[in-house]
Amino acid sequence: NWARFPFHKPIETFDINEQSAITERQLKQLREYQWIEQTYNIILLGPPGAGKTLLSVGLGIEAIEKGYQVYFVTMGELIQLLKTEEFINKSKIQLKRLRASDLIIIDDVMYMAMDQREATLFFQLIHQLYEQSSLILTSNRSPEEWTELVDNQGMMTAILDRLLHRVEVIHMNNESYRLKHQERIFN
Ligand code: ADP
Numbered sequence: 001n002w003a004r005f006p007f008h009k010p011i012e013t014f015d016i017n018e019q020s021a022i023t024e025r026q027l028k029q030l031r032e033y034q035w036i037e038q039t040y041n042i043i044l045l046g047p048p049g050a051g052k053t054l055l056s057v058g059l060g061i062e063a064i065e066k067g068y069q070v071y072f073v074t075m076g077e078l079i080q081l082l083k084t085e086e087f088i089n090k091s092k093i094q095l096k097r098l099r100a101s102d103l104i105i106i107d108d109v110m111y112m113a114m115d116q117r118e119a120t121l122f123f124q125l126i127h128q129l130y131e132q133s134s135l136i137l138t139s140n141r142s143p144e145e146w147t148e149l150v151d152n153q154g155m156m157t158a159i160l161d162r163l164l165h166r167v168e169v170i171h172m173n174n175e176s177y178r179l180k181h182q183e184r185i186f187n
């Protein structure tokens with residue numbers, strides 16, 4: 001497979017007892033992968049060290065075992081791939097694989113500000129993937145804060161519109177913020 005995980009720790013290494021913000025039931029539902037069938041997105045929020053990358057890799061590895069095509073990329077790598085797609089063949093190939101995946105994990109979304117061009121490229125990708133692929137996004141900032149990191153706030157609102165339409169937001173380590181207007185899949 002071409003998932004390009006940063007490490008290979010199976011989901012069993014994720015200790016639910018270390019993570020008071022995730023319930024057994026939530027983890028069970030995540031591991032049933034109905035959300036991929038229904039092209040729902042998962043957003044994992046929490047401070048550095050909360051286990052966001054570990055959980056996303058564990059789910060990604062298990063999703064491959066279930067037969068899904070999975071692609072892992074950090075936000076920084078993704079922006080570089082998008083910026084060089086037109087003239088670097090390797091980027092073109094990686095993005096082709098990414099776009100063909102059932103599940104795309106984007107790690108550390110909005111860790112830094114995006115310029116107008118980067119935001120446009122990211123928006124176009126989200127638009128292409130919308131209701132085609134599932135995403136797991138991890139971030140240590142809430143989606144409300146993502147808007148503050150781009151010049152064109154209208155564009156970020158449009159990106160969020162798509163990302164948050166069919167989403168399960170999981171606050172790891174009891175982050176206090178709350179998202180509004182979610183269409184939830186889990187109960
Ligand atoms: P984040 O991506 O949120 O910054 P990581 O996934 O990199 O956090 O986790 C930080 C470290 O803590 C890693 O070594 C990871 O394996 C470990 N860790 C975090 N949460 C758990 C958990 N629930 N069970 C086992 N190890 C964990």
Ligand code: MG
Pocket residue numbers: 052053054107108138
């Ligand atoms: Mg991480």
